Amino acid sequence: MKKEYSFQFGRFPTRVIIQHELPPLEQIRENLTALGYRFSGYLLVCDEHTEVFARRIAGDAVCVLKSGEEEKTWPSIERILKLAKDRGLGRDGLFIGVGGGVVSDLSAFAASIYMRGARLCVVSTTLLGMADAAVGGKTGFDLFGIKNFAGTFFPARLVYMPLESLNTLPEYEWKSGMAEIIKTAVLDREEKPESPAYTGSFFSACLKLREGSPPGVFPNRLYALNPEGLFECITRSVEFKGRIVEADPEETGGKRALLNLGHTFAHALEASLGLGSVSHGEAVAWGLARSCELGFSIGITSEKQIGEIKEVLALYGYEIRTPHPLLKDIPSFMQALGGDKKKSSGQLSFIVPCETGAVIAKLGAGLPPDYLHIVEKIIENL
Numbered sequence: 001m002k003k004e005y006s007f008q009f010g011r012f013p014t015r016v017i018i019q020h021e022l023p024p025l026e027q028i029r030e031n032l033t034a035l036g037y038r039f040s041g042y043l044l045v046c047d048e049h050t051e052v053f054a055r056r057i058a059g060d061a062v063c064v065l066k067s068g069e070e071e072k073t074w075p076s077i078e079r080i081l082k083l084a085k086d087r088g089l090g091r092d093g094l095f096i097g098v099g100g101g102v103v104s105d106l107s108a109f110a111a112s113i114y115m116r117g118a119r120l121c122v123v124s125t126t127l128l129g130m131a132d133a134a135v136g137g138k139t140g141f142d143l144f145g146i147k148n149f150a151g152t153f154f155p156a157r158l159v160y161m162p163l164e165s166l167n168t169l170p171e172y173e174w175k176s177g178m179a180e181i182i183k184t185a186v187l188d189r190e191e192k193p194e195s196p197a198y199t200g201s202f203f204s205a206c207l208k209l210r211e212g213s214p215p216g217v218f219p220n221r222l223y224a225l226n227p228e229g230l231f232e233c234i235t236r237s238v239e240f241k242g243r244i245v246e247a248d249p250e251e252t253g254g255k256r257a258l259l260n261l262g263h264t265f266a267h268a269l270e271a272s273l274g275l276g277s278v279s280h281g282e283a284v285a286w287g288l289a290r291s292c293e294l295g296f297s298i299g300i301t302s303e304k305q306i307g308e309i310k311e312v313l314a315l316y317g318y319e320i321r322t323p324h325p326l327l328k329d330i331p332s333f334m335q336a337l338g339g340d341k342k343k344s345s346g347q348l349s350f351i352v353p354c355e356t357g358a359v360i361a362k363l364g365a366g367l368p369p370d371y372l373h374i375v376e377k378i379i380e381n382l
């Protein structure tokens with residue numbers, strides 16, 4: 001099982017390689033050379049969980065960060081930049097980020113500002129990273145208590161998704177990544193002809209992936225259970241996201257924003273419960289259910305579509321009840337939603353599912369003036 005994609009994200013070409021094994025440094029060098037890039041030196045960036053992978057790629061030059069969202073800060077960036085400088089990297093030096101979303105965002109940001117932009121390769125080792133973070137060039141770190149407050153668009157020249165790294169993925173990481181895959185399946189309405197490689201619709205591929213597992217229980221170790229099914233879900237996510245980002249690389253044209261389906265509710269849940277109380281993907285799954293309900297109240301999402309989306313989420317065992325059992329303070333949730341509004345120049349927008357995938361609902365373009373009452377009712381389940 002191996003698949004390669006070439007994307008053009010604005011002025012940056014990106015090659016994505018999905019394969020079983022971790023790429024040794026020589027393979028990275030060969031692929032970059034084939035794409036027309038040479039590098040003089042390199043620095044691997046990883047965290048405590050992915051150090052083992054980084055050292056298999058190359059034994060030396062490894063910057064090991066502590067694991068977790070709390071490390072997604074400026075001091076981590078400074079550390080990466082300092083080590084790169086100490087190793088004498090020039091502008092043609094290569095940063096290789098080995099890990100999930102935190103490591104890839106940090107190493108990509110450091111590469112984007114190092115001497116005004118160095119070379120970047122991302123080796124994505126988590127399902128969430130493969131389904132979302134590693135493709136599309138968003139980089140950044142948290143600042144002033146706000147997630148991804150500072151960042152750049154800087155797509156990697158080369159992205160590897162070595163599926164063998166999933167074999168050691170903890171349970172919560174599986175669940176987190178799968179929610180982004182289901183979200184993408186809601187957006188991608190393309191029916192592929194059924195074949196050994198494709199199940200038909202992306203949505204049915206998600207359902208098929210967990211076949212044989214009891215309903216309501218998340219099937220871990222999906223790569224061992226159903227390698228072909230997982231491969232299909234990852235490649236379809238990469239393909240869909242790649243096409244969207246090619247069309248709207250810096251989220252200015254309204255297309256890339258659709259990838260945030262479920263995220264307005266998810267961010268508010270994460271913020272009001274405290275970062276880390278639920279995984280990002282679990283918050284996205286919960287937010288996706290709320291987006292369906294909002295879409296229904298404003299006449300965009302059909303009852304049939306809500307049923308299908310909620311069914312797949314429930315089969316995978318996501319918490320989709322409202323109010324969320326951990327959410328005790330609804331006013332703080334509503335306040336956190338207001339925080340998201342500030343990020344988008346005063347207008348809160350929601351992405352809601354529809355027959356063709358999803359649409360953006362903004363005040364005056366889908367949302368009625370009293371939409372906050374509707375949202376509050378949905379959250380309180382009145």
Ligand code: GLY
Pocket residue numbers: 132133135136138256259260
């Ligand atoms: N995570 C959504 C995006 O990359 O645009």
